[in-house]
Amino acid sequence: MIGARTTAGRLAGEWDEGVAVFRGIPFAEPPVGGLRWRPPRPVARWDGERRAYAFGPAPLQPQPPSDSIMYHTNFADRRALVMSEDCLYLNVWTPDPARAAGLPVMVWIHGGGNRYGHGGQEIHDGRAMAGRGLVVVTLNHRLGALGFLAHPELAAEDDLGASGNYGLQDIVAALTWVRENIAAFGGDPDRVTLAGNSAGAAHICHLMASEAARPLFHAAVGQSASGVGRAEGPLADQAAAQKQGLRWAAGFGDPNIDGLRRLDGSELVLRGHFGPVVDGRILTRPTDEVFDAGRQHRVPLLVGSNSDEGSVYATPDVLRRLPVEPGTDELYPVRDMAEARRTARLFTGESRFTHPVWRWAVAHRETAPTWMYRFTRTPPLPDGLDLAPPRDGLPAYGVHHTAELPYALDTLDCRPWPWTGTDRELARTMADAWARFVGTGDPNGGALPRWSAFTGTEAMVFGDSVRAGTVERLEAMRLLARCPRPL
Template sequence: MIGQPRLDMEDLIGVSVTSGHLLGRRVGEVFAFKGVPYAAPPVGALRWRPPQTVGAWEGSRLALEFGPAPVQDLPLRTSLIYRLGHDEPRELAMSEDCLYLNVWTPVASAAARLPVLVWVHGGGNRVGHGGQDLFDGANFAARGIVVVTVNMRLGALGFLAHPDLIREDPLGAAGNYGVQDVLHALQWVRENIAAFGGDCGRVTVAGNSAGAATVTHLMAAPAARGLFHGAIGQSMAGAFRAEGSMMTLRQAAEAGQSATSSLGATLEQLRDLPATAFLGVNQQTVIVDGRLLVEDTTEAFMNGRQSAVPLLAGWNSAEGSLYATSQGLSSLQIAGYPSDIRAQVAELYPNASTAAWHDDRRRLVGDRRFAYPVWGWVRTHTQTSDAPSWLYEFSQPLPLPEGLPPPPDGGGEYGTFHTAELPYVWDNLDARAWRWTSEDRNLAGLMADIWATFVTHGDPNTGGMPVWDAFDAAAENHLMRLRAGPAIGPTIGPAEARQAFDVFDKLFPGDIAVQS
């Protein structure tokens, strides 16, 4: 057809899902199905409603290109977070009609029954999408797993509560629409992944940053029980948060009404606005909404009400370098801590509050905002369930491109910054034309092998992988340090910030440190 790319029919492969027939394409050793709709477009009357079942189509639907990304404002093009995560050769198409997923599989046959990885991207629930180059699933799928990457609603379109939304909802719930999208995608996987060679009884849900927080919330969500059988969280958690307790539905609704009042007085008016009108509205975090979550996620884990699935989680060694500034620590709400805890924090990070840049500020931001929530997640999951956990720290320095601005805290180097692990975990170093070394490539291959092994077996130790003891807060060797060279393996001692973690434990009610 004129204007359409030429299709080599020998490279196409068809599968049938509940909504119709799909045509994917062979890509090297695997088959890729891109832009697969998993829910109805959340537009018009479906804006700020739970995701709905996608309608059926007639004939064969081409699944050769990624679907539109959610509407978003991308990071500054000069920033490191853009250069690593968003510097793509193609122009990014965006739309409110964004609920699409992508599948890579080595064998598109229902008889294969391969383990499945479902990936939730990061980006603060403001930016990102499942079609980012870093998340190309071909290299993972070639290791014998089916890979699914998911788009979700972002910003105020995905995370907003409002009194009128509560009134119109049958459960009297509102908010968390983006996380509900991921839950709906997992339900789609349960119903359809066999057609792509996957086993719906061996699904691991994984994510980094806000995506890892989403994984935590899904573990706490009653509606997600049984939809996944393993979990991976990278550099964030939805429990033990630096922001403190999650907002209640009432608090979120009042905040949402205030945030949108200048745009419209009624839901009808707000739903008539273009999606871009909400780019300037601060979206809420995940809340106790009454539909997806019925209690604070931290409370769910402390009381053992989470899904008891194997967990692999960790952080990077310089998480704070992108977020610490020379202007203070208000984002960590240190001033609101009890006086005894403030004193202990000041003793552990003595220069964190001074005007000049110091490593202490970066360490405090990284430890409290990123590492400690992961530590609390893993430690509490181990204590309150029978499921094993494994904890890592990634500390490989990246060969950064030229022309980057200095870190916001004035430090000379970024270190192993937040999201730095992504090209290694996905074995996708070539997604960025940086000066990767053979050591980088070896480490990327090893990390992707470890992650794929965990997805396959629920344990990262099988298949000749480096010995990695399951987490035990009372033991010395409970942290895997991942870095090129001979240092790959269990550490000699515990996490370096363990003393600080014990202090942060005091911010949360309950006797969560008894078994530490």
């Protein structure tokens, strides 16, 4: 057992192969009852010593289909999933809980499209990264309608007239907790890197545009998503977001917020798709505008994406949304059915993931050091896996969305897949680079080839080998940058 004292009370953690682990630490009051759809409030103090041995409940959420590649990669955990609206908990891994240790801190934000995920997923386990000399924090935040509903009645009861982005406010509350408490776990509150993938990466991009979050982190890592250059266009303003919220609320027969607060939260998160908006509290301007003006948080940035980002999401009907007449542009050719399927996957991945990440790097490179990567290693799925085929008709998922996660965080062993020596060496190299970036603001060193800062074309390739390379399909990136939104 190992102890730590926070501003709310004393915690008891445990050792796990040389790393001290504290799980299920409350960082805000439970957002239930009258606190549903309100900014998170500081957690109440407790007496005595609180056990921090088990993860707190995950946020209320549906689950991806059990035969999906996203489920097998991210959610097929050995622990049973426990969910609750009382979900605002975080977890800490530290190699040295001495207050004087002064270790760099990585705060990890999970992905899941604002619908799925939590800080206790095995794929986000922090032990391997903590073993590299970091304090690692994972956290939960509210999801779906509970995390992002905008509504005129919510704005009316808010002192700033804000509504929406409760999930982003949860992340800021967790970062505030880190600022106030991480020294008790051996961390340096002035060396905090905010890192995440997919929706978590987009949240980080939005928080770089937020004045409220800027004192709370000092570098950023974004994997496979962004808050700028989005296929769906800039964030909705309050008027548009509140109209969407009213349409969603009408589906319950009573759009009144008091009535919605009386409904079971599980019913609320199963309907609708929600995400960040310009709420007037965390985000006062669209994130694209902030980055276009060069007014974002000027911190070192490491970003990248995977080779087959579109394989999970592409369907043949996406060809109707191509930014060029099908068959007239070699960037997205459709001369036969096989080529059309490849183009559908390529366009889906580039428009939704690869281009927004590239746009993030392009917008940030003039304000602070920026590095870009491309992940090209196909993970070795086991034979006999219960896996639905890709919807685009191609035979395999390839280097799919989130495929890089167990490599970047060195958590391969969370899945009993036939990992090879190449996989394990790649995970070591990639996680070492991420750890150096968290520690110094620069990923270079160790066995990594020289990784040049991004000026428009440079990218490190993490695949069957690790090598310095360039941005692929740069003309496609430029074409997508010129296209009106939504794509």
